Amino acid sequence: MPKFFTVLGTISLAFTGSICQAAEPYCATGSPAYLEGEINNNAVAFPAGLTVTSGVAELKLFTKTGASKLTCALSGIPNTDTALSHNFDHRIVCDDVEQSELSFNTRFTGAEPLDPKLEERLCRGDVLNYFQEKSEPDSTEASKGVFRGVYEGELLVDGCINSGSDIVPDIHINMVVDGYVCLEN
Numbered sequence: 635m636p637k638f639f640t641v642l643g644t645i646s647l648a649f650t651g652s653i654c655q656a657a658e659p660y661c662a663t664g665s666p667a668y669l670e671g672e673i674n675n676n677a678v679a680f681p682a683g684l685t686v687t688s689g690v691a692e693l694k695l696f697t698k699t700g701a702s703k704l705t706c707a708l709s710g711i712p713n714t715d716t717a718l719s720h721n722f723d724h725r726i727v728c729d730d731v732e733q734s735e736l737s738f739n740t741r742f743t744g745a746e747p748l749d750p751k752l753e754e755r756l757c758r759g760d761v762l763n764y765f766q767e768k769s770e771p772d773s774t775e776a777s778k779g780v781f782r783g784v785y786e787g788e789l790l791v792d793g794c795i796n797s798g799s800d801i802v803p804d805i806h807i808n809m810v811v812d813g814y815v816c817l818e819n
Contacts (some may be wrong), residue, residue, distance in 0.1 A: 661786065661816035668696040669789060670812045677704055677805035686711050687807065691726055697781060697817065704728040713739065723772065734779025737772040748792055756808040759793040767791040771815055787815030
């Protein structure tokens with residue numbers, strides 16, 4: 635692994651060590667790029683019973699050529715390939731010049747309480763539940779911009795599900811992500 639990524643990985647994992655423990659980056663081909671950030675989204679239920687998510691992802695992407703900040707729209711639909719109701723397929727579209735785009739398959743992995751500092755930052759209002767997830771790039775979907783050619787990687791997610799206000803009773807989902815994606819060389 636290049637020295638840049640060793641130092642960057644140490645800083646990144648030390649900063650988020652109590653939040654997530656991302657797997658050591660491994661790319662069969664290509665180069666790992668670290669990705670971390672925060673996502674705020676809402677669950678939106680339709681009369682037909684379909685629940686989707688919609689929100690914003692504030693991300694930092696660290697590559698061997700530097701770092702960039704991305705603000706991305708996020709949408710999620712339930713993955714019907716599994717019996718679990720909280721497996722979602724997510725897609726982000728970002729605000730950079732190329733409108734970078736990437737899809738993820740996200741799988742529920744647990745519901746442990748969050749670190750108190752992270753809980754204070756993410757949990758707003760009445761906490762309904764905590765969750766941990768693992769997201770991997772969906773290699774069957776097109777990607778573009780800085781994510782062009784992304785075919786593998788792993789993002790670990792810690793989150794908090796909050797109830798909305800009495801005025802607008804809805805579900806708020808706030809989370810942090812930390813991990814890597816494999817970029818084409």
